Amino acid sequence: MNQKHKMTITHLFTHALEICESFLRQPRIMAEKIYQKHKMTITHLFTYALVICAYFACQSMIKAEKMTLSLEGQLVPICAYIVLAVSLNLTVGISGELSLGHAGFMYVGAITGVIASMWMRYAFTEESAFFLFFENMNIDFALVRMLISLIVAGVFAGIVGFIIGIPVLRLRGDYLAIVTLAFGEIIRNIMTCLYVAVNKKTGALNFTFNNSDIPSKDFKLFIKGPTGITGNSPKIATFVIGIGLVLFTLLIVQNLINSRTGRAIKACRDNRIAAESMGLNVTKYKMIAFVTSACLAGMAGALYAANFSSVVPSKFSIDTSILILVFVVLGGLGNILGSVISATVLTLLPELLREFDDYRMLVYVVVLILTMLITNSPIVKSLIGAIKEGAKKLFARKNTENGANS
Amino acid sequence: MKKIFAMVLSLMLAMGAMSAFAEDAITIGISGPLTGPYAMYGLGVVHGAEIAVEEVNALGGIQFALTYEDDEGDPEKAVNAFNKMLDDGAAMMAGTVTSGACAAVAAEAYDMRVFMLTPSASSPTVTEDRDNVFQVCFTDPGQGAASADYIVQNNLAKKVAVIYNNGLDYSTGIYQTFEEKANELGLEIVSVTTFSSDNNADFSVQLTKAKDSGAELVFLPIYYTPASMILKQADAMNYDPIFFGVDGMDGILSIEGFDTSLAEGVYLLTAFSADAQDEKTQNFVKKYEERFGGTPNQFAADAYDAIYALYEACNEAEVTAEIANQRRGFADVCEMLIEVMPTITVEGITGTMSWEATGEVTKTPTAVIIHEGAYVGAK
Structure with missing residues (x-):
């Protein structure tokens, strides 16, 4: 065989190999494309799956009586905190506005939610048509009360969010942060003067400011100014409702982010001038994000209040706003799954650190700082990147196999 | 880094070992603000209770063990602390210290049937409509x-x-x-x-x-x-x-x-003045000063009395460590104590106490006056 033949054969061989490979590569690239195109959807589905798995894990633990009372008692608050973190992420991460008044919306929701549920408790006796309607359908009236109070809380917090949003969203940057902070404190100060009583027979509500004079003995005072909400028992919040609210929030927020409106919101965040020149109404889109966020925070507040017989106004101070912001920042701005995980972990952490006694909060802060540092270190980042790459390859290969079969 | 890690680990182990409870004792739980602006109240209660538990155990009858958790005076944290203490085997509560937190815990305790005798939560909302919650202090x-x-x-x-x-x-x-x-x-x-x-x-x-x-x-x-x-x-x-x-x-x-x-x-x-001349108060104040330094305040005294009241009630109702330490034994203990609570009278350092079935205490208030940096009985 001479040199020329040798060359031709090698050439042909290489060529054949290339053709073979391109056949193989085609589905692989397709899979990659599919992954890139639906990356958001996949991440979103993963978030839902995680929440649902966590729910079943917890339920089976409760069934088997393996769960500690301490953890069981924290399930509903954790759900409320997840909703708060996800909704704040909408404002801070997606819409790019630093809001420090989230606890204010939570408080509006807590108060209105409790008023709604207490009104229903006394307004609809066991003989009323409304009560019997659900009774006949085998639906627990407490569940109805909870759901309606969630809706009422969401509506009122949304309205308050809208009213606050009109002046606030015209401001930019630090000003917005300061105004929202002030708003949270104003809400709390107004509420510390509010007294609400309900007539035990008719369900009529009685609102007064700065005095706790109850009209007659028939009235039960359940919002007592500085004491906050009291006597809100038996509690109507359950873990199922909590998880339901978390899923509802994820549905709303994740779909909003992925929609045309969501892209507009992000465009306003990334470059206001460019967005305006494209004809986007910046205030409108910021308002959509802000009001949605307020609404969900209100619902979380109602859930939280329904879980405790007593809620003090100091709970809704700037500290809680900052705490929720910490959840969001630690989970990653704009990262919904991150918010869910960080809200859960950071709510459980102080309880798990009880072993440290007085040094508990010190350790908590150290853990926070370490988490911030570690997630930002280049080594860990490249490691996470490598894992992601690996997962992607694995995913792509699976699709290749599927593609080859079809 | 390794050193710090080892230190933290050993610390955790040591803490874990400390929280093991005696099998033959009835565990009493206290939650209160041990850190933050109201820490003086929580610490006073815990210190007062510690002294009383030691004395009661020295009597040789029913044995008590004490477990306490910090709640920072926050209802949510107090409920967490309450649940944690039940996990740790608490059979009854001598807390919660602050009113707002206590109202939240009381609702949980009412549903779960846990007996509560709060030394210092003075709001009437704490006992309202609940048969399992009693107070040692006056109401607001x-x-x-x-x-x-x-x-x-x-x-x-x-x-x-x-x-x-x-x-x-x-x-x-x-x-x-x-x-x-x-x-x-x-x-x-x-x-x-x-x-x-x-x-x-x-x-x-x-x-x-x-x-x-x-x-x-x-x-x-x-x-x-x-x-x-x-x-x-x-x-x-x-x-x-x-x-x-x-x-x-x-x-x-x-x-x-x-x-x-x-x-x-x-x-x-x-209800309490540290310079009262009766033997009980003198004894308590002396022990308190020796162990923790400073004059005990009313919270410490109320907690001290709360433990003695629980001791009386347990004796009266014949609550034993066996009943208390069975799985979820707190519910049985609760029903037994509710029944005897209105019948007992306790001679404490904050006065002679008896209880209504509604949970309110009956005792006479006294005034003290501050003189040369100490509380002195007024007139």
């Missing part, structure tokens, strides 16, 4: 009325000014009943000014108003931290009326860096 409304009564009885003043925290249930609760009783007894309230928990550094406006209105006595139904500021600022503006506080004022002498001479002559309506 009771304190307001008793204060007005005491001022009139002892002819301390004709014109009274009130400064209270309108952001605090405790404060408003006492003020409202004080006002009612004062009107009834013809005590003239010449000035009423308020402040809030966020704004408690400057009291010049409130004090000036009290001074200008010619009040001879300033009633302070507030906690000790703002009270210390008021005393300081009143001294600075040369205003020297009689200051009259209630149990929240207790602890003012233990504030670090506070000049106790400013508190000279301050009246305090409380």
